[in-house]
Amino acid sequence: MTTFVLVHARWHGAWCWERVVPSLRDAGHTVHTPDRASFNELLALLKQCAEPVVLVGHSSSGMVISKLAQLRPDLVHLLVYVSAFLLPNGTVPPEFAGQALTSRIVEDAETNTMTVRDPESVLFNRCGAEDASWAAERLVPEPAGPPSAAEAGPDVAQSNGRFGSVARAYVECLHDRALELAAQRMMHAMLPCLAVYQLEADHSPFLSTPQELANCLLAAVGLRDRLSKGIGIPG
Numbered sequence: 001m002t003t004f005v006l007v008h009a010r011w012h013g014a015w016c017w018e019r020v021v022p023s024l025r026d027a028g029h030t031v032h033t034p035d036r037a038s039f040n041e042l043l044a045l046l047k048q049c050a051e052p053v054v055l056v057g058h059s060s061s062g063m064v065i066s067k068l069a070q071l072r073p074d075l076v077h078l079l080v081y082v083s084a085f086l087l088p089n090g091t092v093p094p095e096f097a098g099q100a101l102t103s104r105i106v107e108d109a110e111t112n113t114m115t116v117r118d119p120e121s122v123l124f125n126r127c128g129a130e131d132a133s134w135a136a137e138r139l140v141p142e143p144a145g146p147p148s149a150a151e152a153g154p155d156v157a158q159s160n161g162r163f164g165s166v167a168r169a170y171v172e173c174l175h176d177r178a179l180e181l182a183a184q185r186m187m188h189a190m191l192p193c194l195a196v197y198q199l200e201a202d203h204s205p206f207l208s209t210p211q212e213l214a215n216c217l218l219a220a221v222g223l224r225d226r227l228s229k230g231i232g233i234p235g
Helices: 021-026 039-048 061-071 129-136 181-190 210-228
Strands: 003-007 030-032 053-058 076-082 105-108 113-116 168-173 195-199
Touching: 003 039, 003 061, 021 030, 021 210, 039 061, 053 061, 053 210, 061 076, 076 210, 168 181, 168 210, 195 210
Parallel strands: 003 030, 003 053, 053 076, 076 168, 168 195
Antiparallel strands: 105 113
16 A cells, blocks of 8 residues: 655644544555654655655645655655645745734744744634644744754755656645635646645644545545556546
C-alpha cells in the first residue's frame, strides 16, 4: 500500500493529524506524522521509507514539501497541498493570503518569538468550541521572522524536470481565514494540479472535517495510482 508523510505547519505539531491518521491506516496505508522536524530530518525520513511517499503539507509546510520534491523527486509519489503555499519558483506568498492571520501575530522581543493571538477565530473558526480550545492550547511559539533554512530547507530553484515531474493535488478550504480562498486558487492556477478538492473547512480541516480530509487524501492517491498504471480518469 501507500506511505503517507503528513507535515504540519508552523506553531503546530504532530497532534494536529490525530483524527486523520486512523482513516488512512484503516485503509491499509502506512502513516508518518513527524513532530517539529527539521528539513533534514524530513529528508532523512523519506530516505528511510521503502517506497516513494505521498507527501502532505499544510499551510506553510507547502513550501517545505515543494523543496523536498525538488531535491529528491525520486522519493515522492505525490504531493498534496492542504490549504498550503504552492508557489512558482521565485515567488513569495501573496500579500492578501493571510491578512487575518498576520494581523494577529504577536512578537515577543525578549524571546524573539511569535505567537498567534485569538487563534480560535482565525485558525479554528469552523471547529467546535471545545476542539478549538484544545488545539489553541497546543500551539507553540515560533522564532520571529521567516522560517530558517533548518526549518524550511535550502534556497533551491524549482525545475520542471524535478519538482515539476512529481504529481500534485490541492485541497481547498472554503472557509479559511488564514490563507484566503482567492489566494489558494491563484496558486494552484499558476501551478495546475492533478486534482483539486474542496472542503467546507477552516484553515484546520484535520479538526473541522477530519474524515473528509482523509477521503480527499485517499482519493488523490487513488487517482495518482490509476494514472501511473495508464488507467486514466473515470468519466
